[in-house]
Amino acid sequence: xxxxxxxxxxxxxxxxxxxxxxxxxxxxxxxxAKRAGMFFKDKKIDKIYCSKMKRAKQTLKEIKPYLKxxxxxxxxxxxxxxxxxxxxxPEEYKEAFEKFKKTEKSQPFEAFFRPPKGENIPDLEIRADxxxxxxxxxxxxxxxxxxxxxxxxxFLVLRFFNLPMKEVQYFDIHNASISYF
Numbered sequence: 608x609x610x611x612x613x614x615x616x617x618x619x620x621x622x623x624x625x626x627x628x629x630x631x632x633x634x635x636x637x638x639x640a641k642r643a644g645m646f647f648k649d650k651k652i653d654k655i656y657c658s659k660m661k662r663a664k665q666t667l668k669e670i671k672p673y674l675k676x677x678x679x680x681x682x683x684x685x686x687x688x689x690x691x692x693x694x695x696x697p698e699e700y701k702e703a704f705e706k707f708k709k710t711e712k713s714q715p716f717e718a719f720f721r722p723p724k725g726e727n728i729p730d731l732e733i734r735a736d737x738x739x740x741x742x743x744x745x746x747x748x749x750x751x752x753x754x755x756x757x758x759x760x761x762f763l764v765l766r767f768f769n770l771p772m773k774e775v776q777y778f779d780i781h782n783a784s785i786s787y788f
Contacts, residue, residue: 608743609750610788611650612764614757615662616640616669617782629661636662637669639783644670646785653749654678656742658685663754666783684738687756691725732772735762757781764788 616636632640647670655674657667659681667679693700700722707720718728726734742751755763757780765774767788780786 612786640669644673657754691722739766
């Protein structure tokens with residue numbers, strides 16, 4: 608399997624911060640996505656998997672004119688970490704996490720905080736592992752493109768190198784960056 612990972616381009620809500628909002632691409636983000644499209648123009652991609660979130664779909668929309676007709680699957684499991692009921696409420700998320708720290712003396716780290724209807728880091732790790740195994744099994748001899756989100760893709764990269772999940776803290780994946788494995 609050969610795989611390209613493309614993080615969605617810059618959005619109005621993630622210029623330097625994570626808010627959990629599924630915002631529109633900025634002008635810079637549109638330009639980033641078009642440039643990514645130019646990169647993929649001569650690549651022979653067999654299949655595209657794209658997160659169902661708006662920013663990933665908009666990134667794909669901007670690169671599609673540079674690609675030939677390719678089968679596309681939109682997948683829920685490629686989404687960013689879910690902050691559940693606090694998805695668009697960063698202040699409420701912080702308050703809930705502070706309460707969690709006081710009650711969970713054995714696991715006071717944000718990694719273990721699972722907001723209602725959301726995910727914690729071990730949940731994200733399990734999801735990334737399932738996606739990785741699916742891609743490996745289904746696309747042994749193909750080139751695929753996955754358009755997803757920075758935090759989730761960091762966990763996916765760790766699966767490629769069979770590294771422990773705690774290594775996620777040592778690298779980042781920037782908007783519209785392309786990784787190849």
